[in-house]
Amino acid sequence: MNDKSSNISKRRRTARAKxxxxxxxxRAEVLRAAAALFKQQGFHSTRLVDVAREAGLDRATIYYYAGSKEELLQDIVGGVLDTAIAAAEELRANAALTGMQRLHHIFVTLMASYEENYPATFVYIQEQMHQVGVQETEWAQAMMKRTRLFDRMLIDFIQEGIDEGDLRSDIPPRLHENALFGMLNWTHRWFVPGGGLTGYQVAESFWSIYTGGALTDAGRARMRTPLVLSAVTG
Known part of the structure; x- marks a missing residue:
C-alpha cells in the first residue's frame, strides 16, 4: 500500500491533531508492539505488516496509525530524549546543586529512562543512533540538535565538577563523559528489565566504579607493583 497515494495519511494527521x-x-499499543519487534527481530528485519499483526490490526489499518516503521521508531525515541533534556535543564536551574550532584542525578535518571522505555531506547542505540549524524531528514536534524544540546549540558556538569575540585582536571571533560556515559550506552547489549538488577542498581554500581574505582584498598596496593610482562605472558 502506498501511503502517499491515499487519503489515509491525511486521516492519520487529523486524528493525531485531534x-x-x-x-x-x-497508537501507544502500536508503538509498544513495534518496539518489541524491533528488539526481537531487528529494525531492518521488521516490516510494518509485522507490527500490524502484533498490534491486532490488518495491513491496511496500520497506516491509520503510522506511515512507516521509521516513523514509529522516531516517535518512540524522540520522547525519551526530550524527557532527558527536560531533566537536565531542571538540574541546571537548581543553584543548590554541585556539578557532581547534577551529573550523578542525570546519570541515574538516564539509566532509569532506558529501563522504563525498554526496549525502544536500546533499539535506537543499536539501529539508528550512528545514522542520525549523516542523515539530512528533518527528523534527523532535529534529533542531532537536541542531542548536541543534551551533550553540552553533560559537559557543563562535568566541567563544574572539575572547577569545584571534585573531578580530575588532567582528564579532558569529553573523556570523562565518554567513560561514564559509555558504560550506560553499552547496556543495550545485556540489560533486560527484571533480569536481576534494576536500572537504578546498574546506574549506582557504574557510578561507584567511575567515582571510586573498581579496586579495593588492598587491590590498589597490589597494583602499585610495576607490571612485569614476562610474568603475565609466561
Whole structure:
C-alpha cells in the first residue's frame, strides 16, 4: 500500500491533531508492539505488516496509525530524549546543586529512562543512533540538535565538577563523559528489565566504579607493583 497515494495519511494527521483518547491509546499499543519487534527481530528485519499483526490490526489499518516503521521508531525515541533534556535543564536551574550532584542525578535518571522505555531506547542505540549524524531528514536534524544540546549540558556538569575540585582536571571533560556515559550506552547489549538488577542498581554500581574505582584498598596496593610482562605472558 502506498501511503502517499491515499487519503489515509491525511486521516492519520487529523486524528493525531485531534488527540482523541481512543486513537492515542491504540497508537501507544502500536508503538509498544513495534518496539518489541524491533528488539526481537531487528529494525531492518521488521516490516510494518509485522507490527500490524502484533498490534491486532490488518495491513491496511496500520497506516491509520503510522506511515512507516521509521516513523514509529522516531516517535518512540524522540520522547525519551526530550524527557532527558527536560531533566537536565531542571538540574541546571537548581543553584543548590554541585556539578557532581547534577551529573550523578542525570546519570541515574538516564539509566532509569532506558529501563522504563525498554526496549525502544536500546533499539535506537543499536539501529539508528550512528545514522542520525549523516542523515539530512528533518527528523534527523532535529534529533542531532537536541542531542548536541543534551551533550553540552553533560559537559557543563562535568566541567563544574572539575572547577569545584571534585573531578580530575588532567582528564579532558569529553573523556570523562565518554567513560561514564559509555558504560550506560553499552547496556543495550545485556540489560533486560527484571533480569536481576534494576536500572537504578546498574546506574549506582557504574557510578561507584567511575567515582571510586573498581579496586579495593588492598587491590590498589597490589597494583602499585610495576607490571612485569614476562610474568603475565609466561
Amino acid at each position: 488527540d482523541n483518547a481512543d486513537y492515542v491509546a491504540k
